[in-house]
Amino acid sequence: MDIQFVVFLLICGAFSGVLFATVKMGSALFIVPTVLLFMPVFQLPPPALIVPVIATAITSMAPMLLVDWLHDMKTQQIDSQSLIAFAPGAAMGGVIGAQIVSLMTLATFELLLVLLVLMAMINVFLLYRPFDELSKWRCFSQLSQSAFRLPITLLIGCVSVMSASSGKLFYSVMLQMHTIKKEQVSGVSTGLALFVVVAAMVGFSFPAKAFALSGTHYFVGAVHLPTCLALAISQLATYLLCRNKGNALDKGVVHVSAVIFLVIAALRIWMN
Numbered sequence: 001m002d003i004q005f006v007v008f009l010l011i012c013g014a015f016s017g018v019l020f021a022t023v024k025m026g027s028a029l030f031i032v033p034t035v036l037l038f039m040p041v042f043q044l045p046p047p048a049l050i051v052p053v054i055a056t057a058i059t060s061m062a063p064m065l066l067v068d069w070l071h072d073m074k075t076q077q078i079d080s081q082s083l084i085a086f087a088p089g090a091a092m093g094g095v096i097g098a099q100i101v102s103l104m105t106l107a108t109f110e111l112l113l114v115l116l117v118l119m120a121m122i123n124v125f126l127l128y129r130p131f132d133e134l135s136k137w138r139c140f141s142q143l144s145q146s147a148f149r150l151p152i153t154l155l156i157g158c159v160s161v162m163s164a165s166s167g168k169l170f171y172s173v174m175l176q177m178h179t180i181k182k183e184q185v186s187g188v189s190t191g192l193a194l195f196v197v198v199a200a201m202v203g204f205s206f207p208a209k210a211f212a213l214s215g216t217h218y219f220v221g222a223v224h225l226p227t228c229l230a231l232a233i234s235q236l237a238t239y240l241l242c243r244n245k246g247n248a249l250d251k252g253v254v255h256v257s258a259v260i261f262l263v264i265a266a267l268r269i270w271m272n
């Protein structure tokens with residue numbers, strides 16, 4: 001990697017770490033569209049590298065998610081019963097999603113990116129206009145005891161990885177339709193996202209289909225180790241610096257700005 005690309009990765013990781021620290025939006029959903037948009041500048045072909053870009057971005061989130069989850073555990077902001085009920089499906093979805101990503105084309109990712117943008121909009125709306133306890137939209141109120149919890153959480157984990165997300169956005173929306181306290185949504189969704197990322201990391205290490213650079217240039221499966229290390233370090237550093245910073249207005253502005261960026265990035269990727 002040349003020095004310009006390393007600096008670019010560090011900047012991407014720094015911004016994504018700040019994004020997660022302030023509004024808990026998964027960093028991969030910022031990194032992947034940004035890298036795809038700037039690939040032509042570094043003379044890299046986006047269609048050929050879509051798999052390692054997604055794999056590396058998602059894997060690099062593991063240290064940051066682990067630190068955040070441990071913090072939520074210490075402050076007792078986690079509903080352990082819901083986390084245990086949904087964790088198996090999330091983990092299996094991560095592995096299956098990683099295997100499907102290795103067979104996925106750029107066109108498929110573009111379609112899933114639209115779904116991710118819509119989910120980000122819904123999540124922001126629910127954060128500021130949450131459902132009341134008796135709302136008819138609480139359709140997952142008994143999901144933790146239902147036989148459908150495994151296929152639903154598995155599907156969410158699978159789709160999350162395919163759309164270059166840790167699953168935190170998707171699980172946050174699901175949990176807000178469940179009978180769980182608002183202050184525990186972030187902790188449980190972070191835990192589920194961590195399970196998805198760790199499981200996806202295993203799946204990406206043994207992809208269903210090898211790509212052109214697999215086995216060379218410091219790749220482990222579909223994960224590029226130097227890039228993953230640069231992203232992980234920069235994300236974790238800025239996350240620790242910005243954690244618990246900013247007031248409600250700051251977080252609202254960052255939320256809206258992140259959604260606007262995702263919309264613009266999705267449109268740009270579609271146009272290209």
